Amino acid sequence: MGTGTSAAGGFASRLLALRTRAGLSQEGLAHAAGISVRALADLERGRSKGPQRRTVRALAKALKLDRAAAGELEESASLGRPRPRPEAATATRPALVLPRDIGDFTARGPALDRLHALARNAEPGHPPVAVIAGQPGLGKTAFAVHVAHRLAPDFPDGQFVVDLRGMDPEPTTARDALASLLRALGVAESGIPSGTDDRAALYRAEVRERRLLLVLDNAASESQVRPLLPGTGRSMTIVTSRHALAGLESVHRTALGLLRREEGVELLTRIIGPERVRHEAQAVRDLVDLCGYLPLAVRIAGQRLAVRPMERVAKLVTQLARAERRLDTLQAGSLRIRAAFTMSYQHLAHPARILFRRASLAAGPDFSPETAALLADLPVTQAARYAEELTDAGLLQPDPDAERYRFHDLLRLFATEQLAAEDSPEVCEAARDRTARWVLRRATAAALRFDADRHLDPPVGDPDPDHAPADREEARAWLEAERAEWLAALQRSRTAGRHQQVIDAAEAMHWFSDLNQHWDLWAEVFACSTESARALGSRRDEAVHLNYLAWAHNICRHDHPAALASAERALTAAREVADALQETWALAYAAGALHKLGRTSEGIERLQEAAALVGTLTSPQGRLAELSVLNGLGQYLRVSGRVQEALVVHRRSEAVCRDGIPGQPAELIAMYHAAALQEVGKDLSALHRWTEAEAPLRQALAHFETAQMPAWSEPARLDLGIVLRRLARYDEARETLVAVGNALALLKSPRQSEVAAELDELDRTITGE
Structure with a gap:
């Protein structure tokens, strides 16, 4: 113990002296070496004994040490490492024996059937290889072992499992794995060649005439696996890995997904018994939901309950419901969900770690490479590459249709933990603010594509004009995909006091909102802009955005009392600044709310007042408001039984559309014309003139x-x-x-x-x- 401690201390003091001499901070050296600040601090305090060779090499490179100094640093590190056991001792370990099957194994029926078929239909010239990859906690090893037990009768010459230790700092080499396999096949120690290629050739010769089932568990890479694959014969190989191993050719890929809710309930039933499940059926379903349908998490929850037979399931549900404690709660003995995630995280390159944890700051359920790049402060091309690496490592889930990514719920919690541990609050705030500023500028430019007066303008103000949405279709797609992100950006900008940006963005959204009336977020958008207008002391802007807010309450949320209140406030503000156009809109929106509240006669009076007022306006905007007022007035007349009057009003609106409005685009007038035609059709229906x-x-x-x-x-x-x-x-x-x-x-x-x-x-x- 004393030697190890002094060795660690020797390395620690040497590293600290070298960093100080180089004039580097802990953060600077950690970044240059690609390790976390916490890991470096532990090394300098002597808490981490005997760092791995690749870590020492990275530190030496970052410190720009010459060969001699790098060698001395490595020597001091090696003194703290545990001594390897003799090869003879490892040779006697029963490492290749198939572990016991899990008696309560649940689900995965279709995947099992496909591997059965793969084994049955194998051709001698093409030994089947199945790759089972995916995120931590999916139960890849348990599934592979279960398959091996099910298929054992088809492989009478043996079933072997090799742990390739892909998550260890130094995974098992193909050369060592081949030595273990050859020994298991009866090859004498003296007959095992020294080189990897020679061992692989001998291994393939040994298995050519045998029917073996080989499980290569926890593979690190394709290069580690390839030498272990038989060339001919009827043996079968099953490979599990947290990485996609996309470079392996001609393999059968089994994608293990999350459990369905009923499968999670079934697994819990097998672990804790049907009586407890029947007694607390809803709590069991809630428990599966909180585990995110991840098999390992469900199993941990079940094992925890199994050793506490008097504890209610609802108690565990209450504990898991607290997100900040969920990962702590999901542990039972040596089973820990956080440990499974940590192994994958520690294998990431430094920039990939940054992207992983900073992506947890994204506002929506998923995010684009652009958002990830902004949060991680990386170029988009690099962010996209690291996002794909995280996907291959099972730490992110890709969208099947778009270049977007999402976290599993538990992995998002883990990423948030790493963020709190490794990034200061100042760094996180800077990341959020940088992203919000960029996103709001892009959202404003994209929304202007739908503005009746500015839809043909170039994307002025976009933070990246060369890659801005090129037309309305691209703008629509971006705004729809990023709505959670730009809404969060809008709210953050208001809180930060960037009120004019908020007003400009909401104004740009005005026409786009009309195309997506089913989004109830518009009430949040226009409430935000209304507050910003008030903060700037602009009563005209306040009137405009209160009208937008009244529209959103009426049309999107169907909250008609709130709509009426907003319209009344807009009317007061508009009259204060003598803005007849906004006064017209306020009367119209108030009328809409009154109608929905069963006060249609009052609504008609408001619209008649609005029609008289808007008739005094000569601007194009006034003419558009007149069309809306006429359509609304006709609707309420029809509902009140005055159908013939309604038809006259709607025919008048139709005529205005046919004549056109100077300065307004034809497509906009066509939309108003279509609205008038719909009302005419409804009037004719009310008159039972069905054919017309x-x-x-x-x-x-x-x-x-x-x-x-x-x-x-x-x-x-x-x-x-x-x-x-x-x-x-x-x-x-x-x-x-x-x-x-x-x-x-x-x-x-x-x-x-x-x-x-x-x-x-x-x-x-x-x-x-």
């Missing part, structure tokens, strides 16, 4: 579909389905109504109930009931 109603509704639907406006197209489709039923075109009506049902549910539309009612009426009509 079909054409304007089809025109409106076609426009909304072309413009990709589901919040508009689906209600129009419902209106068309109603008309088709009344025209006795039952097959078309059913097809249309069924199609619209699911779509309205996704949009959270209050008109969902109409679909069921129409389908019921259709069934009664057909059956004659």
Whole structure:
């Protein structure tokens, strides 16, 4: 013990002296060597005894030591390392014996069946190789051992397991693994060649005529595995690894996913017994949810409960519900979920570690390489490369369709822990702020693609114009994918006092919000911009954004009391600054809320007041507001039974659209025209002029579909389905109504109930009931 301690102390003092002489801080040397600051501090204090050779080499390189000095540093480190056991001792270890199977093994049926088929259908010239890779905790080793036991009768010449120690600082070499295999096959020690290639050739010759099942567990790399694969014969090899081993050719890949909830419940049932599960069925389901459906986490929870038979499942659920304690709680004896993650994390290169932990700061459930690059302060190309490395290591989950990544819930908690341990609060705040500034600028430029007046402008203000969304489709895709990120950026900017940026971003979002009325986040967006306008003391901006907020409460959240309150506040602000346009919008939004609150006659009065006011405006914006007012006024007249008046109002709106509005793009007027046509179709339906109603509704639907406006197209489709039923075109009506049902549910539309009612009426009509 004394020798080891003094050796560690000798290395520690030598390292500290070398760093001081080089004029480097701990953080500077750690960064240059690719190790954590904590690890370096432990080395300098003598807490870490005998660092591995590659760590010492990295430190020597970072310190720019010559060969002699590097050798002395390595010698002092070697004194603290445990002495290796003699080869003869390792040769006698029963390391290749197949471990016992797990009696409560659960699920994985399809994967088992595929490997059974692979073994049965193997051709002598192509010994099958199955690779089982994935994130820590999926149960890869347990699955491989279970498969080996199931397939053992098909491989009468033996089943061997070699732990390649891929997570160790120095994994088992192919040369050493081959020596172990050759001994297990009966080759005398004197007959084992010294070189890796010669050992591999002898191994392949030995297994050529045998039927062996080989499990290569915990592989580190393709180069470690390749020499261990048989060349011919009917043997089968199963490889497990936390890495994808994408470079291995002609192999069968088995992707183990997370458990389904019912599979997790089944596993817990086998561990703790059916009686406890029946007694606390909901708590057991909640427990599986909190384990993130990760097999290792579920097993740890089950083992913990198994040794505490009097403890309620609900108690463990309560403990796991506290995110800050979840990883601490998920341990049972030597089984620790954090340890499984730590091994993978410690094998990452320094920049990959930074990206892994900083990505936990992303606002949404997933993130892009651009967001990861901003948080980690890396070039995007490097961030993308490290994200792929993290994916191959099982630490990130890739999106199947887009270049985006997400954490498993437990891995996100682990990444957050590493962030707290290795990055200061100042570094984290700088990362968040850097990301927020960039994202908000990109979001503002992208949203302006939908602005009626500025949609053709170049992406002025975008932080990376060369890679900015090139058109509306790309802008839409970016805004949809990054909505959690830009919403967080907006809120952070408001908190930081960057109020004009907040107002500019929300203003840019105005037209885009109309295309995505089913997003309830718009209320947060415009509440944020309203607060910023108030902070700047701009009553006009406050009126504008209070109107946007009233719209969001009315249309997106269906919170009509809140909409009315916002509209009334907007009306007060608009009148204070004598802004007739904003006064018009405030009256219109208040009318919408009043109508939904059952006060339609009051709503009509507000809209009539708005119509009179907007008639005094000559600006293009005034004409657009007039179209909205007319469409709303006609709606409420129709609902009040004044259908003929409603049709006159909507025909007037239609005529304004046909004449056009100077200075406004044709596509914008076409959208208003489509809205007017939909209202005309509904008026004609209310007058039972079903044949006349079909054409304007089809025109409106076609426009909304072309413009990709589901919040508009689906209600129009419902209106068309109603008309088709009344025209006795039952097959078309059913097809249309069924199609619209699911779509309205996704949009959270209050008109969902109409679909069921129409389908019921259709069934009664057909059956004659």
